[in-house]
Amino acid sequence: MSNIDWTNKTWNPVIGCARVSEGCRNCYAERMAVRVANMGLREYDGLTNGNLRKPRWTGEVRFLPGRIDEPRHWRKPTVVFVNSMxxxxHEGLGGEQIGEILAVMRDTPRHTYQILTKRPERLSELHDAGVTWPDNVWLGVSVEDQKSADHRIPLLTARRYAPVLWVSYEPALGPVDWHRWAAKLDWIVIGGESGPGCRPFDLAWARSTIRAFQAVGKAVFMKQVGGQLAESGGKGNDPEGWPADLRVRQYPSELESRPRMSLGMNQQPQDGGL
Ligand code: SF4
Known part of the structure; x- marks a missing residue:
């Protein structure tokens, strides 16, 4: 299960990463990996060094064949966030391994798979190598500011790789002018940063993002206002605590064409790195 408000469940056939930009500075997955390694979970050995106060990925990425078939056993249609850890x-993952993961998605069309990357540079390379994305994939990039948006979104939207192309603007660290991008995307998730060391979030960034996407009829999901603005600590992900104009939680219309799908049943435990 997952406590990410826009998904039902996380699936981690791959673990381990390396930081790529400011959006990674307080990576939740990195901290979680240190924690579970300290608890003795052997599969996380060697993926991080440092400690909980100063966690660091080593850069090793680990493909876990033992987890690859998990979605095949989930009988109920589920919205699945892939690789929250x-x-x-990641450049350490070969095309063959990515292909194996995509094959599981293709073989389980009852599920919807949400993928986020900060490395969309690889999309065209994989395309040229013959990798195709199944129809039940929502493919997205994470961006944190104008610079990362201007770099990653054109790489994502260069081709119609998947039926849903989306952006996670979390942790939002600066304003973004979406006018060049909103019409090319199907969904945006907005979130301020949470957790130790979280940086400021400005509600004006959320407002202008909501306006830009709604102006072109695209779905918006306001996830959280982040730790600095949360009234009672935590992530500030309860819409009841927000100004009324920010209470927007929509999903791409593609979801409505998959009528057995359900969302909004999130339980526990782990949040994602991307
Ligand atoms: S998991 Fe995501 S946020 Fe964390 S280091 Fe990797 S790319 Fe960055």
Whole structure:
């Protein structure tokens, strides 16, 4: 299960990562990996060094064949966030391994798979190598500011790789002018940073993002206002605590064409790195 508000469940056939930009500075997955390694979970050995106050990925990425078939056993249609503890397009992961993961998605069309990457540079390379994305994939990039948006979104939207192309603007660290991008995307998730060391979030960034996407009829999901603005600590992900104009939680229309799908039943435990 997952406590990420826009998904039902996480699936981690790959673990381990390396930081790529400011959005990674307080990576939740990195901290979680240190914690579970300290608890004795052997599969996380060697993926991090440092400690909980100063966690660091070693850069090793680990493919876990033992987890690859998990979705095949989930009989109920589920919205699945793939690799909350890594980046599916990490350069340490071979095309063959990515292909194996995509094959499981293709073989389980009852599920919807949400993928986020900060490495969309690999999309065209994989495309040229013959990798195709199944129809039940929502493919997205994480961005934190204008610079990362201007770099990653054109790489994502260069081709219609998947039926849903989306952006996670979390942790939002600066304003973004979306006018060049909103019409090319199907969904945006907005979130301020949470957790230790979380940086400021400005509600004006959320407002202008909501306006830009709604102006072109695209779905918006306001996830959280982040730790600095949360009234009672935590992530500030209870819409009841927000100004009324920010209470927007929509999903791409593609979801409505998959009528057995359900969302909003999130339980516990882990949040994602991307
Ligand atoms: S998991 Fe995501 S946020 Fe964390 S280091 Fe990797 S790319 Fe960055």
């Amino acid at each position: 890594s980046d599916l397009l």
